[in-house]
Amino acid sequence: MIRSIIGLFVLSALVIACSKNALTGKGQFTLLPESELQTMATTEYQQFLSSNKVIATSNNRDAEMVRRVGQRITKAVDAYYAEKGISDKLAGFKWEYNLVDDKAVNAWCMPGGKIVVYTGLLPITQNEAALAAVMGHEVSHALLQHGNQRMSQGLAQQLGGVALSVAVANKPQQTQNLFLGAYGAGTQLGVLLPFSRKHELEADDWGLKFAAMAGYNPQEAINLWKRMEQASSGQKPPEFMSTHPSEGRRIEQLEKLMPEALKYYKPVGN
Numbered sequence: 133m134i135r136s137i138i139g140l141f142v143l144s145a146l147v148i149a150c151s152k153n154a155l156t157g158k159g160q161f162t163l164l165p166e167s168e169l170q171t172m173a174t175t176e177y178q179q180f181l182s183s184n185k186v187i188a189t190s191n192n193r194d195a196e197m198v199r200r201v202g203q204r205i206t207k208a209v210d211a212y213y214a215e216k217g218i219s220d221k222l223a224g225f226k227w228e229y230n231l232v233d234d235k236a237v238n239a240w241c242m243p244g245g246k247i248v249v250y251t252g253l254l255p256i257t258q259n260e261a262a263l264a265a266v267m268g269h270e271v272s273h274a275l276l277q278h279g280n281q282r283m284s285q286g287l288a289q290q291l292g293g294v295a296l297s298v299a300v301a302n303k304p305q306q307t308q309n310l311f312l313g314a315y316g317a318g319t320q321l322g323v324l325l326p327f328s329r330k331h332e333l334e335a336d337d338w339g340l341k342f343a344a345m346a347g348y349n350p351q352e353a354i355n356l357w358k359r360m361e362q363a364s365s366g367q368k369p370p371e372f373m374s375t376h377p378s379e380g381r382r383i384e385q386l387e388k389l390m391p392e393a394l395k396y397y398k399p400v401g402n
C-alpha cells in the first residue's frame with residue numbers, strides 16, 4: 133500500500149515535470165506553471181520598456197512594420213490553434229510588439245507574447261519577410277515553452293529547484309537574471325545563454341510555418357541567415373548569433389524544412 137502511494141507520488145511528480153506542449157504534442161521538462169512566468173514577464177517587459185527607448189508607431193515606418201508583422205504572425209497562430217482545437221492554450225497570451233532604439237542585433241519574445249525587436253536587427257533583416265522569419269522564430273520559442281524549460285533548469289541548478297515565487301522572494305536579482313537569460317533578453321547583464329540546437333531547430337521549423345501562414349515567403353529566412361552569418365564574421369558577433377548559434381548547418385536545415393513550410397504559404401502581397 134505504502135509502496136503504491138509512493139509510486140503514485142513519484143508518478144505525479146513526473147507528470148508535472150514532463151508536461152506536454154500543445155503545439156508539438158511532445159513531452160517536455162517544464163517545472164514552472166506558464167501562468168507564473170507570464171505574470172513575471174508582464175513586470176519584466178514593462179521594466180524593460182521603461183528603461184529603453186521605445187519607438188512609437190506613429191510616423192515611424194519601422195515601428196509600424198514590426199507591429200504589422202507581429203499582428204499578422206499572431207493572427208496566423210490564433211487561427212492555427214483554433215483549427216487544432218487548442219485555443220485555450222493561448223488564454224494567457226496578450227501579444228505586444230515593440231521596436232526599441234538599440235544598436236544590438238537582437239529580438240526576443242517573453243511568455244505571454246511580449247515581443248521586442250531592436251533597431252540594430254533591421255539592417256540585417258532588410259525586408260519584411262525576413263523580419264517575419266525572425267519574429268516567427270521568436271514567437272515559436274515562446275509557444276514551445278523553451279524559455280520555461282531553460283528557466284526550470286536554471287532554477288533546479290542554481291536555486292535548488294524551489295518554486296518561482298520562493299525564488300523571486302528570496303533571490304530576486306538572481307531570479308531576474310535567470311529569467312532574462314532564459315528568454316535571450318539578458319544582454320545588458322551579461323547573462324547570454326545560447327538556445328540548444330534542438331530548440332533552435334524546433335523554433336525554425338514552426339517559425340517558418342507561422343511566417344508562411346501569415347503570408348510571408350518563408351524562403352527569405354535563408355537569405356536572412358546568410359546575412360546574419362556575414363554580420364557575425366566581424367569582431368563582435370551580434371547578440372542574436374550568441375543566443376542563436378548556427379554552427380554552419382542552419383541553412384542546410386532550413387532548406388530541409390522548406391518544402392513543408394511552403395505548403396502553408398499563401399502570399400497576400402507584401
Ligand SMILES: [Zn+2]
Pocket residue numbers: 269273327331332335375376
Ligand atoms: Zn532561437
